[in-house]
Every structure is written in structure tokens, then in C-alpha cells.
Amino acid sequence: MPIEYAVSLQVAELTRLSQTLMLVPDLHWLVVEDAVSPTRRVLSFLDSCSVPHTYLLGKR
Structure with missing residues (x-):
């Protein structure tokens, strides 16, 4: 799956x-x-987004 397509699905979810x-x-x-x-x-x-959040990154 191309990365851009995967990110589009990710944002939709x-x-x-x-x-x-x-x-x-x-x-x-x-x-x-x-x-x-x-x-x-x-x-x-x-x-x-109006939901209070924290964005974290984790290496694979």
C-alpha cells in the first residue's frame, strides 16, 4: 500500500x-x-481537532 494512501486512511480513521x-x-x-x-x-x-491530545512517536 502506498504511503500517501495509508496516511489518507489513517486520517479518516x-x-x-x-x-x-x-x-x-x-x-x-x-x-x-x-x-x-x-x-x-x-x-x-x-x-x-477539538479533543485534548498528546502526540507521541515511537520507532519501529
């Missing part, structure tokens, strides 16, 4: 999950990506 998490009071979302450097599209999504 994050969008659906964030919409559900917005319904939970007093929640802090930990987003952990198995990458060496941040993904721009994920960072952009999280910047626009």
Missing part, C-alpha cells in the same frame, strides 16, 4: 475516532504513531 471521543467528558487522547518523524497530515488533523 482518526477523524471518526475523534468524533466519538468528543462525546466523552474529561478525556485526554494519547495518539502514538510508529514513525521516526511526525506525519504532516496527522499533525494538521490534530491541530484542528
Whole structure:
């Protein structure tokens, strides 16, 4: 699967999950990506997301 396609699916899944998490009071979302450097599209999504979150990276 091409990387750009995989990231598109990842952002779509994050969008659906964030919409559900917005319904939970007093929640802090930990987003952990198995990458060496941040993904721009994920960072952009999280910047626009209204769910309080922390974005972490973990090497494979």
C-alpha cells in the first residue's frame, strides 16, 4: 500500500475516532504513531481537532 494512501486512511480513521471521543467528558487522547518523524497530515488533523491530545512517536 502506498504511503500517501495509508496516511489518507489513517486520517479518516482518526477523524471518526475523534468524533466519538468528543462525546466523552474529561478525556485526554494519547495518539502514538510508529514513525521516526511526525506525519504532516496527522499533525494538521490534530491541530484542528477539538479533543485534548498528546502526540507521541515511537520507532519501529
